[in-house]
């Protein structure tokens with residue numbers, strides 16, 4: 001029998017029908033829904049007089065538009081009318097169709113990609129989709145997970161399947177250990193820096209190697225979350241004991257005899273030893289330093305100790321122009337040290353880095369210190385109500401507040417500035433999110449992607465510093 | 473999607489070339505979370521004398537009495553007779569949504585913009601291309617006859633006038649198949665419903681934990 005990659009196995013296990021034109025019908029085990037990309041899908045169902053194929057395969061929560069400040073007035077308290085209508089519509093649709101939804105007032109509400117795994121709604125071996133490109137996050141569980149468009153959301157609701165063409169296999173192996181203070185965020189930024197934002201286009205990426213296996217589930221989710229920033233719709237990591245320990249005992253996880261059966265089946269969720277990949281990329285863990293993006297694309301990333309690139313040294317005209325444009329937008333000078341970039345705001349949150357481990361790492365840095373006076377704002381937005389509760393139980397909220405950071409309610413918040421949290425024009429922000437595109441965090445805003453610990457250290461210093469200098 | 477086999481409907485004439493999607497549905501209405509309800513704002517800037525806003529009731533708005541769709545003789549029309557390059561401009565699917573929601577099922581024109589043409593089929597609307605000369609004749613027939621209606625038979629690919637003249641039109645086989653059977657992408661997939669069901673049954677046995685309902 002031919003050897004298979006993890007992706008091959010997941011694909012084969014979900015293949016309903018191979019069509020003549022090369023497309024295939026793939027069964028979807030879990031669909032996550034949020035308020036922005038679902039309304040027209042529900043509307044489409046209604047117009048066609050269709051019912052969801054399998055209601056219990058869906059799980060919903062509002063996240064993009066929810067306020068992270070006072071929520072005592074509920075949905076009616078959302079100031080922006082379009083945001084309010086979207087959240088209200090999700091509530092109404094879920095009520096109408098009987099879909100489980102963690103509404104704004106529910107302590108389980110949060111960013112979909114935090115909520116799914118936290119609930120055990122994302123399980124190893126599943127196919128997981130959501131109308132959101134960062135659905136790749138769930139691949140950390142040895143699942144096949146990727147984002148889809150609104151018409152596909154409707155297709156999945158109505159048929160429990162998706163029309164797909166098989167992608168190619170890529171393995172990204174991070175060999176050896178990483179040095180202390182290096183996180184999943186630094187690893188994935190270094191990978192994107194190496195292969196570029198289109199490096200993974202057309203591929204499903206499997207992340208492997210000792211440095212990946214050493215990561216916690218939180219760290220693995222951070223890595224897979226940003227597979228899409230490397231151009232790959234799906235990223236994934238083989239199942240091991242770390243995965244199984246994380247999944248055990250969660251509300252949606254199997255229990256009792258069913259659990260044992262599931263765990264047995266999950267042992268196979270890894271690429272065969274001699275499986276062939278269409279492309280293999282290798283990195284050396286020890287080479288990875290704390291990463292900071294300086295430009296307007298996640299591939300414009302460098303170690304914190306580096307200097308901002310100089311377009312004059314670039315031969316390729318396209319790259320040269322890209323650097324020039326990015327420097328101009330970002331308001332940076334060629335050759336300036338990255339550590340000289342002065343910050344206006346700091347954002348710790350998003351589906352990339354808002355889990356408990358991320359908050360612990362940030363709290364450890366700011367504990368007993370104070371946010372730089374030059375900063376306008378430093379925000380901590382937990383990924384879900386449960387993360388928030390856990391952090392408060394551990395006293396992390398006090399540490400943040402005493403250090404001068406704001407402690408907020410869960411949601412996407414300043415990751416994409418669809419709610420009231422945004423950057424002002426020209427402001428620099430150290431952000432733990434995943435996209436540094438022009439205007440992503442607010443019109444004219446300048447985003448620098450970093451790990452939670454790096455963001456915390458930057459909040460204290462007012463500019464970027466090597467977090468390893470803070471921990472000694 | 474609604475099936476389309478044959479129908480007979482009152483014709484409304486839209487006597488201008490290059491009608492763009494902005495004219496069909498102005499951009500302020502795109503913020504909606506719905507894909508229904510655009511009908512009341514179809515051709516908003518031509519139909520009403522004031523500036524239309526989203527979420528506003530159209531009752532009591534000042535009407536442009538000259539606009540065809542406001543004239544009693546075209547009430548209830550379901551065939552839109554149009555001029556060349558109908559539906560040009562942005563790719564917004566809201567344009568066919570608005571036409572369909574208003575009650576149109578067929579649009580006849582000498583030519584259509586590409587994306588709009590495709591979007592029509594996805595939304596149960598039939599765009600028909602007829603010769604310029606035939607379209608000219610239909611415009612004059614409509615003007616002369618109150619309550620003028622056309623028969624449209626998709627199976628036979630034929631448009632028939634009240635006095636029995638008929639004109640053949642072309643349509644792509646797959647699109648015809650989808651319209652005649654009321655199939656969109658979802659509809660086509662649902663033709664494989666039994667394959668999906670049998671897959672599900674197998675999986676329920678081999679991996680039951682994927683189907684366990686939550687105790688959340």
Ligand code: SF4
Nearest residue numbers: 134350351412415416
């Ligand atoms: S946190 Fe940001 S990237 Fe993640 S789902 Fe929300 S908006 Fe998208």
